[in-house]
Amino acid sequence: MRQPGTVPDASRLADQAAIAEILALHCRGVDRADEVALKACYWPDATTAYGADPAPAHAFCEQLVIGLQAFAQTHHVVSNVLFDFADDGDRAKVESTLVAFHYRTGVDDEGDSEMTYLGRYLDRFEKRGHVWKIAHREPVMSWSQNASATHDPANPALAQLRRAGRYPDDPVYE
Numbered sequence: 001m002r003q004p005g006t007v008p009d010a011s012r013l014a015d016q017a018a019i020a021e022i023l024a025l026h027c028r029g030v031d032r033a034d035e036v037a038l039k040a041c042y043w044p045d046a047t048t049a050y051g052a053d054p055a056p057a058h059a060f061c062e063q064l065v066i067g068l069q070a071f072a073q074t075h076h077v078v079s080n081v082l083f084d085f086a087d088d089g090d091r092a093k094v095e096s097t098l099v100a101f102h103y104r105t106g107v108d109d110e111g112d113s114e115m116t117y118l119g120r121y122l123d124r125f126e127k128r129g130h131v132w133k134i135a136h137r138e139p140v141m142s143w144s145q146n147a148s149a150t151h152d153p154a155n156p157a158l159a160q161l162r163r164a165g166r167y168p169d170d171p172v173y174e
Contacts (some may be wrong), residue, residue, distance in 0.1 A: 002085075018132040019094055019125055026134075027076040030100075033068045034167035035061055042134045043126060049138040057134065072112075074166055075101040078121065088139055092132075094123040098139070103149060112149030118142045 002008075008016070022041045029037035038061035042048075046057035068074065079095040102115040119141040126135040153159070162171055 011089075012085065013016075015085070015089070015092070015127065015132065018127075019083065019092065020081060022077050022125070022132060022134065023081065023094075023096055023121075027078060027171070029061075030064065030068070030076050031074050031164070032167045032170050032172070033065045033076065033130055035065045037167075040133075042137075043128070046134055047136050049136070051172075054136070057137065068166070070104065071102045072105045073101075073103040076123060090127040091135075092125045092127075094121075096121045096123070103151065112151060113146060114149045115146050118145045 004075050025037055026041045028034065029041065034100070039058050042061070043140035044058060047054040047062055048057045049055075049059045050060065077099045078096040079099075082095045082096075084093040084095075097119070098119050098121055100117040104113045104115070106112055111116065122138045122140055123134050124136040150168055167173065
């Protein structure tokens, strides 16, 4: 690990930007339930550890898109990204802070609910050729909270805004 605060060279900054793009694309893939975007973030042989045992990442992406059907919307935000590049420059451990919001409409005549998840992603990235992707991802939970929803879609200040949607109905795909 390099000395914290050391100015990285241009190639290292380019690597960090490529990794940051994958982190952001993964958030979009989850929030839009876009399987193609999600799979683009992982190498074909990548694994995830969302359960007790590592599982193939591409199969996880397929199941995640199905699981997202339980939520009307999700919103994922990553921040505080730290990079630890291996000496060969083609591997990196990347830690990012995650805040994820999940909006669920009434089930069995219950009101809408909001679930907030706070944690981190511990990722192992690999650069193959000139492309960075996730080789392994493990989420680590700090805590979560559940509450009745406070969303007010008729609020005059927000009523004219376009609404987010899932793939392919979100405005980003126009």
